[in-house]
Amino acid sequence: MxxxxxxxxxxxxxxxxxxxxxxxxxxxxxxxxxxxxxxxxxxxxxxxxxxxxxxxxxxxxxxxxxxxxxxxxxxxxxxxxxxxxxxxxxxxTTGRGSxxxxxxxxxxxxxxxxxxxxxxxxxxxxxxxxxxENAVPGDALYGMKRSTERAQLALTSSDISRGQLFLDFARTRLGEAAALRGDQTGFSAVLDDMDADTRQGVRLLNSAAVQRSDPAALDAVNSFLTGQRRSVNALLDDATRPERDRARRSLALLDAIRERSDALRAAIACGLPAPAGSDALGPAPAACPPGR
Incomplete structure (x- = not known):
């Protein structure tokens, strides 16, 4: 097209x-x-x-x-x-020309x-x-902040660019969560949004890597994982027990994404055998045949 x-x-x-x-x-x-x-x-x-x-x-x-x-x-x-x-x-003056x-x-x-x-x-x-820019849930401008993010997505036509935007939004949600420590309800809700943005972005980038048989999109996923895991770990410091439990769920998601990224990278390297299916993280690759 x-x-x-x-x-x-x-x-x-x-x-x-x-x-x-x-x-x-x-x-x-x-x-x-x-x-x-x-x-x-x-x-x-x-x-x-x-x-x-x-x-x-x-x-x-x-x-x-x-x-x-x-x-x-x-x-x-x-x-x-x-x-x-x-x-x-x-x-x-006549026909189509008019x-x-x-x-x-x-x-x-x-x-x-x-x-x-x-x-x-x-x-x-x-x-x-x-x-x-620094608005958090409950602030007057937070709704406008989220509307602006949706507008950015609406203007993006490439799945790779859209996937990277979702990961950028996940980073933003993480910053908001850090500002909401002590508010258990708000803290948990923002991390829920962060995980949802993370899944959306990873699914788009993983799918693009498989469709193109090119691991370049996976590099963006791995770069995101490195910084995001470090920042989520920082939320554990001086956190309440419910906050630590909720943050660990986000860490478990990042671990699952790392495993999927590594498996997709190996599948691309050995010629992309037929995928075993698809889920919230995108294609689930089958194991490479022995000797490949």
């Missing part, structure tokens, strides 16, 4: 959904990306009503404006259409909506990121 074409269609569909959410004409057609883009549209709607009280760096505003103007000039947004030769106009100006106008509007959305979103999200 042409990834550029896919990304363009995805962006144009996002512009349509954003227009519909803001009261524009609703279209009957649906796209396979609608469910993923819905999270991003929801963030856009919240940004219209929940403006953060954060000052944006003037240099960022200047750089963003220059980028948008350059993109608008490159895409021809806002520029008057060049005059068509008379002979060409005569051939486009639809071209309308199609071109719609695409120009879609590109314009995308640029406007990027401008508003980038300025607002930059402020929200600064304000919500």
């Amino acid at each position: 042409d990834s550029d074409l896919f990304s363009r269609r995805r962006a144009e569909r996002f512009a349509q959904l954003l227009d519909e959410a803001n009261g524009g004409r609703r279209r009957h057609a649906r796209s396979r990306a609608d469910d993923q883009l819905a999270a991003l549209v929801a963030v856009g709607q919240r940004l219209r009503t929940e403006v953060p009280a954060v000052e944006v760096d003037p240099d960022f505003r200047t750089g963003l404006r220059a980028m948008l103007l350059a993109t608008a000039e490159r895409e021809g947004i806002g520029a008057p259409a060049a005059a068509e030769p008379a002979a060409q106009r005569s051939t486009t 639809l071209l100006p309308a199609v071109t106008a719609r695409r120009a509007r879609a590109r314009g909506a995308i640029l406007i959305g990027i401008a508003a979103g980038a300025i607002a999200v930059s402020g929200i990121s600064a304000a919500s």
